Amino acid sequence: MALTLSFNLEEKLANIEPEYGAPKPERLISGNPKFTTWNFEEADGGVYAGIWQSTPGKWRVEYDEWEYFSILEGHSVLTSDDGQSFALRAGDRMVLRPGFKGSWEVLETTRKDYVIRL
Numbered sequence: 001m002a003l004t005l006s007f008n009l010e011e012k013l014a015n016i017e018p019e020y021g022a023p024k025p026e027r028l029i030s031g032n033p034k035f036t037t038w039n040f041e042e043a044d045g046g047v048y049a050g051i052w053q054s055t056p057g058k059w060r061v062e063y064d065e066w067e068y069f070s071i072l073e074g075h076s077v078l079t080s081d082d083g084q085s086f087a088l089r090a091g092d093r094m095v096l097r098p099g100f101k102g103s104w105e106v107l108e109t110t111r112k113d114y115v116i117r118l
Contacts, residue, residue: 069113
């Protein structure tokens with residue numbers, strides 16, 4: 001096992017079978033968002049890393065995990081239940097901690113890289 005993990009997109013996206021999904025119906029607020037995930041790493045201790053992409057739509061989010069992400073392309077708005085809103089575009093980075101609740105709205109297809117710890 002290598003002791004490093006590269007996020008070289010061309011190499012990774014060409015060699016990893018993507019997973020497809022969508023928000024649970026009970027969480028969907030609007031639109032018909034479709035998710036594509038390329039999971040690069042599943043490490044002991046519940047650590048995951050990869051690339052996630054979504055088409056436009058809006059849904060409820062509730063985080064039980066810790067997540068760091070960086071927006072690679074697109075435009076999304078993340079809004080917490082307390083009303084704080086974050087416009088997310090390429091270059092924006094954020095950490096979401098367990099217990100975060102709110103909504104994620106993809107205005108333009110959005111792609112992010114992520115590291116998640118359960």
